[in-house]
Amino acid sequence: MSITSSVEQTTPLSYYQQQNNEVVLFETAWRNQLPVLLKGPTGCGKTRFVQHMAEKLGRKLYTVACHEDLTASDLIGRHLIGDGETYWQDGPLTRAVREGAICYLDEVVEARKDSIVVMHPLTDDRRILPIDRTGELLHAPPEFMLVVSYNPGYQNLLKGMKPSTKQRFMSMSFDYPSKELEAEIVAKEAGVDLKLARLLARLASHIRQLKDHDLEESASTRLLVYAATLIKSGIPVSEACRAAIAEPLSDDIEVVEALMQVMNAQLGDD
Amino acid sequence: MEEWVGVKWHHYITNKSSIRYREAAVKLTDLDKRLAVFFRALGGDPGLSIAETSDYIHDGHRTFLQKMAGSGIKQALPHFHNEFFFLPHQIDCFPSKKANEALYYWLTALASLNHTPHKNHWIKHNQYLSQQILSQWPGLRARYKTLSSLQLQHRPKISSLPKKLQTVEHALQSVIADPWCVNEVEVGIDVQPLPVLLWLYPSPINTVAQRRNQQDQNEQNQEQKLAGKNLGQKKYKAEQMDDRDQGDGLIAFRLESLFSWSEFLNLDRSEEDTEDEDLQSVADDLDKITVSSGKTASKIKLDLDLPSAEYDDVILTKGILLPEWN
Ligand SMILES: Nc1ncnc2c1ncn2[C@@H]1O[C@H](COP(=O)(O)OP(=O)(O)OP(=O)(O)O)[C@@H](O)[C@H]1O
Numbered sequence: 001m002s003i004t005s006s007v008e009q010t011t012p013l014s015y016y017q018q019q020n021n022e023v024v025l026f027e028t029a030w031r032n033q034l035p036v037l038l039k040g041p042t043g044c045g046k047t048r049f050v051q052h053m054a055e056k057l058g059r060k061l062y063t064v065a066c067h068e069d070l071t072a073s074d075l076i077g078r079h080l081i082g083d084g085e086t087y088w089q090d091g092p093l094t095r096a097v098r099e100g101a102i103c104y105l106d107e108v109v110e111a112r113k114d115s116i117v118v119m120h121p122l123t124d125d126r127r128i129l130p131i132d133r134t135g136e137l138l139h140a141p142p143e144f145m146l147v148v149s150y151n152p153g154y155q156n157l158l159k160g161m162k163p164s165t166k167q168r169f170m171s172m173s174f175d176y177p178s179k180e181l182e183a184e185i186v187a188k189e190a191g192v193d194l195k196l197a198r199l200l201a202r203l204a205s206h207i208r209q210l211k212d213h214d215l216e217e218s219a220s221t222r223l224l225v226y227a228a229t230l231i232k233s234g235i236p237v238s239e240a241c242r243a244a245i246a247e248p249l250s251d252d253i254e255v256v257e258a259l260m261q262v263m264n265a266q267l268g269d270d
Numbered sequence: 271m272e273e274w275v276g277v278k279w280h281h282y283i284t285n286k287s288s289i290r291y292r293e294a295a296v297k298l299t300d301l302d303k304r305l306a307v308f309f310r311a312l313g314g315d316p317g318l319s320i321a322e323t324s325d326y327i328h329d330g331h332r333t334f335l336q337k338m339a340g341s342g343i344k345q346a347l348p349h350f351h352n353e354f355f356f357l358p359h360q361i362d363c364f365p366s367k368k369a370n371e372a373l374y375y376w377l378t379a380l381a382s383l384n385h386t387p388h389k390n391h392w393i394k395h396n397q398y399l400s401q402q403i404l405s406q407w408p409g410l411r412a413r414y415k416t417l418s419s420l421q422l423q424h425r426p427k428i429s430s431l432p433k434k435l436q437t438v439e440h441a442l443q444s445v446i447a448d449p450w451c452v453n454e455v456e457v458g459i460d461v462q463p464l465p466v467l468l469w470l471y472p473s474p475i476n477t478v479a480q481r482r483n484q485q486d487q488n489e490q491n492q493e494q495k496l497a498g499k500n501l502g503q504k505k506y507k508a509e510q511m512d513d514r515d516q517g518d519g520l521i522a523f524r525l526e527s528l529f530s531w532s533e534f535l536n537l538d539r540s541e542e543d544t545e546d547e548d549l550q551s552v553a554d555d556l557d558k559i560t561v562s563s564g565k566t567a568s569k570i571k572l573d574l575d576l577p578s579a580e581y582d583d584v585i586l587t588k589g590i591l592l593p594e595w596n
């Protein structure tokens with residue numbers, strides 16, 4: 001389990017390029033104590049968005065990467081033994097409730113059902129967190145917010161989310177940005193010029209047409225940022241694209257070679 | 271001995287007349303998966319499949335040597351037909367594997383625009399397609415330069431051509447060299463140049479049939495139906511039976527133009543309904559299936575994908591029934 005918390009900072013907010021009305025929507029949800037669900041493919045900016053919003057709203061952020069071994073105690077807390085006696089240690093969810101922070105459960109469909117149900121009393125109008133082990137009952141302050149995300153891709157089709165869980169959240173759908181926005185993001189994130197970033201974004205939009213037919217996942221904005229970063233550091237364009245885009249997208253050598261041909265058609269080769 | 275000399279002469283003259291680099295040949299089967307992904311990524315219709323085409327008889331002009339060799343009539347030409355984009359089963363027209371492979375990708379790129387050129391605007395349509403691809407895919411420009419200069423080396427010398435072909439050939443060569451050049455010339459019904467390797471062709475290709483049978487739409491449809499069957503990846507040539515334009519040959523009458531049984535199936539399907547002929551094996555032996563334009567072949571029903579029932583099924587006979595004993 002990885003828990004990260006953003007450091008209180010006076011430096012500028014981490015960069016997030018807005019695509020629609022998501023910033024206002026999120027802020028409104030926070031003001032009205034509504035929990036939020038973010039859906040979207042991998043590497044489209046969900047994590048970055050939450051981080052940006054937490055900074056914008058001046059809230060501490062607790063991020064939990066969910067996985068199938070994640071138990072309710074991992075979220076709420078457990079008794080530990082130290083100095084000859086046992087003491088209670090809060091889990092990230094409990095801490096976020098106490099501090100009025102934002103708790104972000106990434107890839108929530110990966111978590112076990114029994115750990116998901118502990119969120120239920122927090123996500124309706126009671127906004128409480130009962131801690132069975134200690135008998136404590138926490139009331140979440142108005143600043144507290146629960147955010148979960150998942151990628152409705154092929155591997156999650158079966159898992160999905162129980163409707164009773166899903167309907168406790170206000171949902172926002174994310175997707176890869178438009179070509180122009182994506183080029184801007186890539187240029188800013190990797191520090192490359194807009195011309196190269198535009199070519200990469202255009203390339204991605206073409207490769208995305210292969211989703212479902214030839215590829216299971218689309219080329220993400222994240223991969224484009226990787227490719228641009230490699231190019232900026234002096235790796236030749238086609239090598240950078242192979243390492244950062246073609247190879248991560250497919251294990252089928254025929255498909256990888258075809259993607260390389262598409263890249264060469266866009267960016268030149270030889 | 272006579273035969274031996276004949277064979278040698280045939281090889282010599284066909285090698286001389288058609289430019290083929292067998293050591294540099296690239297087969298479609300080695301590339302088709304990549305080409306399909308490439309096709310879709312560039313915007314090609316995902317509902318289409320790539321298939322291979324056998325050689326087609328084209329009406330285009332032939333060089334003197336080709337006429338002498340009786341070669342150059344057949345040429346595999348890329349085109350759309352039904353749910354398929356057909357590419358030559360092999361490309362060996364350029365001296366390097368790399369160039370031949372690049373030609374496959376180039377043709378696939380042109381096809382990814384999902385337009386089939388019209389036979390009356392064939393030059394201008396291909397010019398347009400080339401422009402579009404080169405401006406949308408700047409990375410292909412360097413390759414196009416190589417391919418077009420190689421292709422231009424194949425083109426006949428303009429002065430060596432009959433008068434009526436000279437203007438078209440000139441226009442064609444300028445467009446190949448520079449797709450952005452200003453061009454108003456178009457092919458005409460009896461002005462068909464030597465095939466251009468870098469371009470797409472209208473579908474279906476058989477211009478002889480189209481020219482001759484415009485009044486007979488029925489037969490035409492039938493031809494298309496048959497030609498559209500993708501017989502185990504390979505598309506067979508179906509042709510309206512027609513006297514070919516003998517004016518393009520070197521001798522007016524060629525012995526091999528006599529039909530033998532293997533080339534001509536005069537099927538009278540109105541009577542013959544039992545399907546007990548082994549049409550599959552006949553069809554497989556042919557590289558073209560000639561459909562007579564006569565009224566007898568009004569309907570052809572060939573079960574070409576599967577062996578006929580008689581060959582396929584295990585025939586269960588009744589066996590000998592013996593009286594029970596005990
Ligand atoms: N709108 C955006 N603004 C700024 N950066 C972005 C944006 N979208 C994507 N990125 C870039 O893409 C990278 C990946 O984004 P992020 O980690 O937020 O994806 P994610 O949606 O959380 O993916 P996953 O589902 O795999 O966790 C970021 O590090 C950032 O560089």
Ligand SMILES: [Mg+2]
Nearest residue numbers: 046047048106
């Ligand atoms: Mg994430």
